[in-house]
Amino acid sequence: MKLYWSDVLSPRKACAVAKYLQSPVEYAYLDLGRGEHKTPDYLALNPNGKVPTLVDGSLVLWEADAIMCHLAARSDSELWPQDGRQIEVIRWLSWNTQHFTRHGGTLYFEYIIRARFGMGAPDPNEVEQATKEWRRFAKVLDQHLRDRRWLVGDTLTVADFAVAVTLPYAERAHIPLAEFPAIERWHERLNELDAWREPFPELVTAD
Incomplete structure (x- = not known):
């Protein structure tokens, strides 16, 4: 898995969950000041031009809340409970x-x-x-x-x-x-x- 991030608000929670779960993630930092979130290659992954984005095999997932839930489900963690x-x-x-x-x-x-x-x-x-x-x-x-x-x-x-x-x-x-x-x-x-x-x-x- 590869997690594109920057040290701003939304990626904070995705990175925190990945670290808490010890998820097998490769981290890819994007320098927002240099516009690295607006490059054609990155926009092909996340057309919003925002961070974070997670690539897990053929799955490309953006939005930090969805990424947190996916990482927790993938780890069968109580962070994303499977009950009521x-x-x-x-x-x-x-x-x-x-x-x-x-x-x-x-x-x-x-x-x-x-x-x-x-x-x-x-x-x-x-x-x-x-x-x-x-x-x-x-x-x-x-x-x-x-x-x-x-x-x-x-x-x-x-x-x-x-x-x-x-x-x-x-x-x-x-x-x-x-x-x-x-x-x-x-x-x-x-x-x-x-x-x-x-x-x-x-x-x-x-x-």
Whole structure:
């Protein structure tokens, strides 16, 4: 298998799951600043020009959530449960895409990506709206997690990796994580996992 990645938000969760599962993956780094995600060869794999992309034999899979689920299913892992919990995992993946990471991702873009790629200062209107909406949905998540260790059932699943993906960047992205103690405790549990703290492969640079 070959996983195309870069050190940005969506690939973080795919790389974390691959590392957690010790999946037999060859990692291929794409330098977004140099436009390596827009080359004809890469666009033939992923016409969206986004990362990550997984190639597993004849299967070419893009979208980080799908990649996480595929890696977990391939490993017969409880990260992608094969019982009634699976629909709950799908619910949280959907909720996260539409709400939680949607707004946390806006803050990540405004405060981190803009600075990294020289795109100017954060847009105050975008920041204000995203912060308001993030707080709204963080209340839902915080309530759910008050008496739970993980999002679904009693075990770690891909839903935890997906929903938490913006939280390692909370300070830099001005995400008000400290206002939600149950979310903080949950993220501290994730931080006990080496694969979560350090998900990305080490880059080898030429001397």
